[in-house]
Amino acid sequence: MANYYDDIVKEIKTAADAGSYAEALALIKRELDMPYVPRDTEAALKKIRQDIRYAQSDAQPVREKTTADLLDDLKKDDRAQLSAAGALAGRSLRECIAPVQDYLQNNPCPEAAAVLVDALAQQGVSDEFVWNKNGIEYTFWPDCVTPVADSAGFQEALQDLEDWLAGDNPTVYAMCRQMLIHDAYLFLPLSYDQGEGQEFAYQTVKQVADMMGDRGILDHVDQIRKRRKAQN
Numbered sequence: 206m207a208n209y210y211d212d213i214v215k216e217i218k219t220a221a222d223a224g225s226y227a228e229a230l231a232l233i234k235r236e237l238d239m240p241y242v243p244r245d246t247e248a249a250l251k252k253i254r255q256d257i258r259y260a261q262s263d264a265q266p267v268r269e270k271t272t273a274d275l276l277d278d279l280k281k282d283d284r285a286q287l288s289a290a291g292a293l294a295g296r297s298l299r300e301c302i303a304p305v306q307d308y309l310q311n312n313p314c315p316e317a318a319a320v321l322v323d324a325l326a327q328q329g330v331s332d333e334f335v336w337n338k339n340g341i342e343y344t345f346w347p348d349c350v351t352p353v354a355d356s357a358g359f360q361e362a363l364q365d366l367e368d369w370l371a372g373d374n375p376t377v378y379a380m381c382r383q384m385l386i387h388d389a390y391l392f393l394p395l396s397y398d399q400g401e402g403q404e405f406a407y408q409t410v411k412q413v414a415d416m417m418g419d420r421g422i423l424d425h426v427d428q429i430r431k432r433r434k435a436q437n
Contacts, residue, residue, distance in 0.1 A: 209371075209375060209378060209379035209382055210242075210243055210246040212379060213232070213236060213246075214246060214249045214250065214253070216232065217229050217232045217233055217236075217250065217253055218253055220232065221253055221256065221257050221260075225288070226257050226260070226261060227270075227288040227289070227291055227292040228287070228288050228291065229253065229257060230254065230257060230291060230292065230295065231287070231288070231290070231291020231292070231294065231320065232291075233250045233253060233254050234291065234294060234295065235386070236250055237250060237251075238327075238352070238353070238354040239354055239363075239386075240354060240360045240363065241363070270292065272293070272296060272300065272301055275289040275292050275293050275296075276289070276293075276301060276304045276305075276308075279304075279308050279313070279317070283314040283316070283317065286313060286314040286317035287314060287316055287317040287320070289317070290317035290318070290320040290321045290324075291320055293305075293321060293324070294320055294321065294323070294324035295324075297328070298321070298324060298325055298328055298330055299328065299330060302330070302332050305321060305325070305334070306332070306334055306335070308321070309321070309322070309334055309335065309336045309337065310335050310336070310337050310342075311337065312337050312339075312340075313336075313337075315338060315339070315391055316387070316390070316391070318336060318338070319390035319391050319393050320390065322334075322336060322345075322347070322350065322393045322394055323352050323353050323390060323393060325347035325350070326347045326348070326350035326351065326352045326393075326394075327352045328347070329347065329348045330347040330348060331346060331347070331348045332346070332347070333345075333346055334346070334347065336394065343394055345394035347394075350393065350394045350396070351396040353386070353389045353390055353393070353396070356389065356396040356397050357397070357398060357399040357402070358396065358397025358398050358399060358400070358401040358402040358405060359385075359389045359396070359397050359402065359405070360402070361397075361399060361400075361401075361402025361403065361405075361406075362385055362389075362397065362402035362403070362405040362406035362409070363382070363385065363402075363406075364402075365402060365403050365406035365407075366378060366381050366382055366385060366406050366409070366410070368429075369406070369410070369425075369426045369429050369430075370410070370425075370426070373425065374422070374425070377410075377413060377417075377422055380413050381406075381409050381410055381413050384409050384412060384413060385405070385406065385409045388405075388409065389405075407426065407430075410422060410423060410426050411423055
C-alpha cells in the first residue's frame with residue numbers, strides 16, 4: 206500500500222514543480238478527502254500545498270486566476286476544464302451557480318464535471334442542476350447528493366481493495382484504487398450504498414485484470430473471497 210501513496214505524492218510534487226498548481230491542488234484535495242490517509246502522506250501533501258501557496262504568493266508577476274477566469278477555462282479543452290474544476294472546487298460555488306449550471310448542461314468533460322458535482326455536494330448547494338453526461342441528462346440537487354468520500358459503499362470498496370491486494374500486489378492495488386476513485390466520481394450524482402461496495406471493488410479488479418491481460422489477479426481475489434466466506 207505504501208507504493209501507492211509514495212507514487213501519488215511523487216505525482217503531485219512533479220505537477221507542483223512544473224508550475225501546474227491547480228492540478229496539484231486538485232489532486233491534493235482528492236486525496237485528503239479520502240476516508241483514510243496515512244499520517245506521513247497527509248503531512249507530505251499538506252507541506253506541498255503550503256509550498257504551492259508560498260510559491261503563488263511569491264510569484265508577483267503571476268496574477269491568481271479569478272473565479273471568472275476559471276469559469277472561462279471551463280470552455281476550453283479537457284485538461285483546462287479539469288484544472289479549472291479543481292480550483293473552483295476550493296471556492297464558494299454558490300457565487301457562480303448559473304455558469305456552473307450552464308456548464309454541466311452542455312456536455313462537459315466528464316471528469317471535470319464530476320469534480321464540480323462532488324464539490325457542490327460537499328458545499329450543500331440546494332439549487333437544481335442538470336448534468337448532460339454522454340447524452341444522458343441527470344437532474345439533481347447537490348444537497349441530496351452524497352460526496353464520494355462520504356459514500357458508505359465507496360468506503361467499503363476501498364477497504365476491500367486494500368484487504369485483497371495491498372499486501373500481496375501493491376502495484377495492482379494502486380491501479381485498482383485509482384480506477385475505483387475515478388469510477389466513483391463518474392457515478393455521481395448517484396452513489397454506492399452500504400453492501401454494494403464489495404461488488405464495486407470486484408468489478409474494478411476485473412477491469413484492471415482485463416486491461417492487463419492477467420487472469421491471475423482475479424483468481425487471487427476469488428480465492429481470498431472464497432476463503433473468507435468459508436470462515437464466516
